[in-house]
Amino acid sequence: MGKQMTEMLKGTLEGIVLAILSKRPAYGYEITAWLRDQGFSDIAEGTVYALLVRIEQRGLVEVKKIPSEKGPPRKVYSLNAQGRKFLEEFWRTWSFLTERLEQLHKGDR
Amino acid sequence: MGKQMTEMLKGTLEGIVLAILSKRPAYGYEITAWLRDQGFSDIAEGTVYALLVRIEQRGLVEVKKIPSEKGPPRKVYSLNAQGRKFLEEFWRTWSFLTERLEQLHKGDR
């Protein structure tokens, strides 16, 4: 992963994961795979799990342990009310940033 | 400043400053003032200066000391060839991220 991407993911990866969870419950391995699919080629395994622990401790998600047919049980996360509120706030912050950056990018050529 | 904004600025603030410098040379105090004007209400004084030191050490900018009429001499930064290359790379990374996030934001309601 490029160094730029690594830095830019700080703060946004959390939003991305919350956005995924707002659509449907999911577990770590699944989310990692999805991200890789989307082009986040080398998202580190551990990164997503650490993030999930964090948002759980902040009380943004519910967790259910569900047995898997293959391998250890899955920890399935789903967004709760607080998480949805936090996600809204995330979108507001994100929109603000994109507006400013679009302004800068336009007058760029 | 919200915690979310703080985290999101990591990586992007650098791009923002480089984008500013790509339009015209500028010095630290000026950039800080401009950012505050744009709504980055509480960008810390020291943050911008630290960033400028960093991009100077990476060889992305030229620096000229120019006497000020009011106060100490200014360190005026301008983007060099390498900086312009780096900025292009930044826009590519940024675009990738915004595309993914827009996808997520759309199917959100």
Next chain:
DNA sequence: GATAACTACTATGCGACACTAACTACTGGT
């Protein structure tokens, strides 16, 4: 002429986050 207010840059320590790397644990196929 001391004090504040604005201009302009420097320096130190901290917390949060993504990354690296290694590990545990369970299942199925060879």
Next chain:
DNA sequence: ACCAGTAGTTAGTGTCGCATAGTAGTTATC
């Protein structure tokens, strides 16, 4: 018995923005 795939955990590292304080010059006020 071994290995690949699935699923999660943990410890240590580096970068970045923030908080805070300090230095230094000019202008205006009292």
